[in-house]
Amino acid sequence: MGWRDRGVEVKTPEQVAGMRRAGLVVGRTLEVLADLARPGLTTGDLDEAAERHIRQLGATPSFLGYQGFTGSICVSVNEEVVHGVPGDRRLVEGDLVSIDCGAIVDGWHGDAAITVALGEVPDEVAALARVTEEAMWRGIAAARPDGRVTDISHAVETHVRAAGSYGIVEDYTGHGIGSAMHQPPDVPNYGRPGKGPRLVPGLALAVEPMLVLGDPTNDVLDDDWTVVTRDRSWAAHSEHTFTLTPDGGTWVLTALDGGRAQLEALGVPYGGD
Structure with a gap:
């Protein structure tokens, strides 16, 4: 294992393969939860299903017990x-539900998030979720060998600004990931390109834009975890873990297809196996 740029962890191909196993657990769990989520269930019901599925796949939930967190997933609804x-x-019908999931396999982490609408939602809410996911993919697609971390940040922001008057949450960012869930470097969702650590094969990053329909200023509730918009405007969150491969391709470790479809649509070489 190599270390560059102030503690940035660079994985060997074998270690990246371990992260892929964790990423597949995350991707499959989120697929199950997206199908399961419906009016009448509680967020605790989704959490129980997530933990059961993660453990059935031979993995451990990354979030459970992390700094005292009591769930196996994060479930953020509407203004959260x-x-x-x-809990x-x-x-209820019309809710916008963001589900963030992490799993550990043989000491390696995967981390991803989706936002799903329950039934019919206003057009502006559906667009919010769509633009958030699109911005994540544009960020991943901007990563190139020998580029810089904020190339990703700039691509996310550029797509969001072109899509409408969405607020970008600046207080929370993407991050490095590997033998720990959160590692250097931070991956902001805004900023000028060409800054931050160099992008190299084996550096794994979680890219996760968080957009809101109103003011992105936010507060943390009394549970010391849940982040809500101060003006109670609705929010969406999308996340994938990816790495660059030695052949110059991109591999989305938490996407079931490795990101092939989205990357190829964006003209990015696919680096998975």
């Missing part, structure tokens, strides 16, 4: 941006 603690909140 991120880090929603699963007795009951989902």
Whole structure:
């Protein structure tokens, strides 16, 4: 294992393969939860299903017990941006639900998030979720060998600004990931390109834009975890873990297809196996 740029962890191909195993657990769990989420369930019901599925696949939930967190996933609804603690909140028709999931396999982490709408939602809410996911993919697509971390940040922001008047949450960022869930470097969702650590094969990053329909200023609730918009405007969150491969391709470790479809549509070489 190599270390560059102030503690940045660079994985060997064998270690990246371990991260892919963790990433597949995350991707499959999120697929199950997206199908399961419906009005009448509680956020705690989704959490129980997530833990059961993660453990059935031979993995450990990354979030459970992390700095005292009590859930295996984060479930953030409507005005909740991120880090929603699963519990007795009951989902209703028209909710916008963000689900963040992490899993560990043989000491390696995967981390991803999706936002799903329950039934019919206003056009502006559906667009918010769509633009958030698109911005994540544009960020991943901007990563090139020997580029810099903020190339990703700039691509995310550029797509968001072109899509409408969305607020970009600046207080929470993407991050490095590997033998720990959160590692250097931070991956902001805004900024000028060409700054930060160099992008090299084996550096794994979680890219995760968080967008809101109103003011991105936010607060943390009394549970010390759940982040909500101060003006209670609705939020969306999308995340994938990816790496660059030695052949110059990109491999999205938490996407079930490795990101092939989205990357090829964006003209990016696919680096998975």
